[in-house]
Amino acid sequence: MEVEIVESSDISVRFMLRDVDVAFANALRRIMISEVPIMAINEVVILNNTSPIYDEVLAHRLSLIPLKTDLDRFNLPEKCSCGGVGCPKCQVTFVLDVKAENTSKTVYSGDLSSSDPYVTPISDRFPIAKLASGQAILLEAYARLGRGRDGAKWQPVSACAYKYLPVLTVNSEACAHCGECVEACPRGAIALDDDSSLPYLKDIVKCNLCKACVEACELGALGLQADERSFIFYVESTGSLPAYRIVEKAAEILAEKCDGLIEELRGVLK
Ligand code: SF4
Ligand code: SF4
Ligand SMILES: [Zn+2]
Known part of the structure; x- marks a missing residue:
């Protein structure tokens, strides 16, 4: 598992979580919403x-x-x-x-x-x-x-969501460097590389995997998939706790739950 902070302030934190499955990412999200106390x-x-x-x-x-x-x-x-x-x-x-x-x-x-x-x-x-x-x-x-x-009054987050990390693939032999895919992107997430003139994801946070860029490429040179083991989280605090503390506490609670399960299993399987 790998964590990379993209941006962080007291109110919000955006981070990448790699090499985990969706069940783990969703457990973390749900604990942040419903189990971190305030x-x-x-x-x-x-x-x-x-x-x-x-x-x-x-x-x-x-x-x-x-x-x-x-x-x-x-x-x-x-x-x-x-x-x-x-x-x-x-x-x-x-x-x-x-x-x-x-x-x-x-x-x-x-x-x-x-x-x-x-x-x-x-x-x-x-x-x-x-x-x-x-x-x-x-x-x-x-x-x-x-x-x-x-109760909603005890919810520490006003926003807590994740999306899959986008992965752009370009067939460099088929690409005509026309820039149609760049024009088609509604979020300015894709650009042509200065040296190779091939498209690349210049801002993975902005990309929402809409695939408008892929559809715009008439030559079929572009592909965009979700990396199903990597997530970009966005957590916004109501202000009761610093945003990073909500993530940290959620991870602690998840670890406690796993420890509790191990202990229960040991008791039953003895
Ligand atoms: S639209 Fe297709 S051909 Fe044109 S730059 Fe993008 S990938 Fe290359
Ligand atoms: S998938 Fe959508 S948001 Fe992402 S780069 Fe392509 S057009 Fe832009
Ligand atoms: Zn007391």
Whole structure:
């Protein structure tokens, strides 16, 4: 197996995964979507709400605000020594105490005050409610780690997809160097080589394997296949975790699952 990072930032990572089969690539993708835990607000106690937003809608909005997550400091509630009741190792408390005094006021995620200075909304500018003069909200909200399989609010990725790596083949004897294939490519992924004037894939990330280039070549000099053991992944974080950390954690979870299976098998086959 080989991994090559194509581009990486806190928000997204694009990487090539070679020499694996599609089942492995898909397992990694599904774990990133549904099993890598992040923090999200899971319980809200509303003490006062005179805003036009119903309590349930307010709670739902709060739950969908992405929170910065520190996987090294927090436990999943079911794995915490408190038994999931709620302690500083598995729960963070937020307080929202806002009132529009003389004019209307928009309540933003930045108005939430957190019991943990690291676990905060990823942006202060998510609107929560608009209050008319005299209206107020007072509530406590509890965030905990959870997994995307239990609710979309715990999904760490806003995009997580892969495609096969394209492989272009050119019959150099048949090619007339006309450039029709280059013209036909809607994504600018193919070009003619300066020296040989033969087409080549100048940007494999842009190529979506549409084969418009192959169809454009009347001489049949061009072929394009998918390498079925190589994948280009694109992972975009909601902001709760750095994108590379989501990939890393997914790989750890996959390894744990395999270890668990081996142990179970040893127990059964003894
Ligand atoms: S369209 Fe065919 S002949 Fe023309 S440059 Fe491309 S591969 Fe060569
Ligand atoms: S398969 Fe489609 S995207 Fe890829 S190089 Fe050919 S025309 Fe361009
Ligand atoms: Zn706990």
